[in-house]
Amino acid sequence: MGSRSISAGIRLLAVALVVALAGCSGPPLYKGKPASYWRDALKGDDAELRREAITAMGALQVKEAAPELIAALSDKDANPALIPLLKDKDAGVRLSSAGALGQIGPEAKAAVPALQAALKDGDIYVRAQAATSLGRIRHDAGAVVPALIGALKDSSKDVRIAAAYALGEFGPDARSAVPALTEMGKTKDGDLKTAAAFSLKAIEGQK
16 A cells, blocks of 8 residues: 555544544543533634544544544644544554644644654554654654654655655755665665655755
8 A cells, every 4th residue: 555545544544533542332421521512512612622522522432423523633723632642552543643633734743743753653554644744744854854764764665655755745854865765766666766756856846
């Protein structure tokens, strides 16, 4: 599976994020409030309450709340609720959280350190998605670019491809990655060559 396919899959997995948090059965109330209360809270103006509602939907397993969850997971104020999930024991939860943070984009810059750590995750798909999301957030090139260069040596091809494309998102700020990407471009693997070429052009400002 290529990194682009992984990214597409993450958008679907993000919808299931909250269901994955709770296992097979959940309580009828969360902090004394029913599911209907928390569904309404997802749409409210109170950012702190929206974050709490994301957790509540997981505890209550309200599958029919998927539309609201899609919107909530794209909310920059969901960051504090999503970042801790990058350390969840369930790889699916970590994967979904990494993907959702990437979808938020630059507004998720607070998640960068946690996503960097996720480049070392035991699950290859989590590592690949962490790389992709770091590219989408495009923050703190001084720390992130070296971490992505390191990911170019990952044992998984998917992670290497994701890291290469992510480096391209940083443009000229990823110039230190040129030697490693040039080396990657020498491989006979078409997917790796394409990723390296794309990023080298982006970094060097070519069209």
